[in-house]
Amino acid sequence: MQPSFVVLVDLSAAAERAAHYAALLGAPQQVRLALVNVCQVPVLSSELAFVPVPYVPQLQADTDAALQALAARLPAPAEAIVLMAPLPDAVQQAIARYQPLLLAMGLSAEPGLLAQLLRNQALPVLQATHRPLLLVPETGPPPGPPRRVLVAVDGEHFALGAAARALAPLLASWAAAFSVVHVRSEGGAAQQPGQYARVGEPLRELLPTAAAPQLYQDAGHDPAATILRARAELQADLLLLIARPRSFLGRLFHRSVTARVLHSCPVPVLLLPAQAPGVPDWMPNLS
CATH class of the missing domain: 3.40.50.620 (HUPs)
Incomplete structure (x- = not known):
């Protein structure tokens, strides 16, 4: 098909x-x-x-x-x-x-x-x-083929379902550089050696190249603002966000990091739903 x-x-x-x-x-x-x-x-x-x-x-x-x-x-x-x-x-x-x-x-x-x-x-x-x-904003720079793609993650575990992983061939077809940003609250618990690398582990089945996560400190306890700052500094023209179940299934969607990023992001955002814990992986028949 x-x-x-x-x-x-x-x-x-x-x-x-x-x-x-x-x-x-x-x-x-x-x-x-x-x-x-x-x-x-x-x-x-x-x-x-x-x-x-x-x-x-x-x-x-x-x-x-x-x-x-x-x-x-x-x-x-x-x-x-x-x-x-x-x-x-x-x-x-x-x-x-x-x-x-x-x-x-x-x-x-x-x-x-x-x-x-x-x-x-x-x-x-x-x-x-x-x-x-x-999600494509009405205003901002005229969208063109992606050249710099930023994936923003936090320190919590997540797993991508088959529907998200099925995008891997599409992402690999773009002539784009991929970066992964790990947003961490300043003053939080100390990270174990290698934890930053493990943050991006679920992305290995999605991204065309291995990208070691870059650490961005969330000094103002505002992860949405930190993600937007990272996007601007890295000049990304497409932002990928992990949408956890609580971010889009709960009644507090308007308070989620995802929603606050969408309110201010000048470039398109691709939301990748994370698989809820305990929910079996699934993918509709594409044949």
Whole structure:
């Protein structure tokens, strides 16, 4: 099966930017894009004047035409579909249909809209799929093929599931240098010899080259700020974060390090869900 990405899109500039970047990432492996618009059209209510049911087919047709035009503008083969379903159900339909390596979506530059998107779209997608999720900011430098990729980890143990490890051939296809940053709280317990090397051990099955973790001290007890500082100093144009289950399955997602990095990171972020302890590894059939 030809590898594919599912890009969740609306008709915004942020969505088109995300689709364009996804096309660039997948180009070395001839990845095909599936542009998926999740349409949840409200109907007439006794309290609010929403879209009347008879106009829903026309609205869907107009959206489909706009998506087809977007697909034609991308630098890679792309298919566009409109799914009329709640977001988690639509995402599962798209995964069953395309078996994507990852999902992608754009991030609004407006703080309020960004928080709403993370809570109402990114969080449900991670909950429903446990798949790698690429988030592309609406603003910042024009995204191009990655040249410097930064992977940020802390000192806690993590394991990557099969869905994350399946990205290894894709990462190896990029003409990029990979760095691993280990964020450690200043004044924390002393590390044992070789512990820094063990931090990056789960990444050996993912990264194309072995990269010894560089230590970044978190003097201000703000790991999100430390990760952003490391990204700026290393001039990384793509950031990989390990999204632990508590970061995206808990009700405190808005307080997580992941969410705070996403609020301020000027470059795309690829979230790699960590495998929860005690949960068996799995990978959908890709044949």
